[in-house]
Amino acid sequence: MIDGLDSVMLYVDNQEQSIAFWTKDLGFVIKSEDIIYDDYKSVEVAPSLDSETSITIFDKEFIREASPEVNLETPSLMFRVQDLDALYADLSNKGIRCGDIVKTPDGRVFNFSDDEDNYFAVKEAG
Template sequence: MEKLNQVMLYVDDQEKAVNFWKDTMDFVVKSEGELPDGFKSVEIAPSDDNETSFVLFDKAFIKKYSPEVSLEMPSLMFKASNFDELYESLKDQGLTGHDIIDMPEGRVFNFHDTQGNYFAIMEQK
């Protein structure tokens, strides 16, 4: 293997998830793909040239076509160079899970999306 290319995220409301990542987190939609039964996949990333992206799938699609796959949300840690600004923005929107915590590796905080999934951000050093 060479690198982690994509992370597949299974969501209850795909449109709501896409809007959260675009509007709140400033991600870009890299592509959309048509799937059976009117479902679609949506690839998003922090920028067009980012090596790793998310592909958002509706949980109903995964349940139907890949029932053996776990629908649990992975625990993801992001790095951010605009750490304090991002924290304040998410805090103002009521999306932070706690205050900033000092860890040996750097400062960290949690945030949640509009579907209650939690993620973490670490200050880029």
């Protein structure tokens, strides 16, 4: 039986740029960095070191070589935050493309994109 979700794998064209986006722009921390082989590595990032779920960033080229059957599309991720307005202002001030804040039946939500035009969403914790 499955106990939970450990990590979401994110496949990117520019791994270093993606790591910088998640750590510098969004304030995530690097939980681990492992050399897979040659120059390929996996880098696990999360909101904090004790976060239950993390994002593991892989170079798409590595995945194409090692596992050509894997779908390289970006997963649809929904994050949660206590102060949606503060995060929205922070990301906007950093020049990160953000969609409008929208009110849904589950609360307020907005989306944002990384440097590769992958979109993610964040909702206000209720």
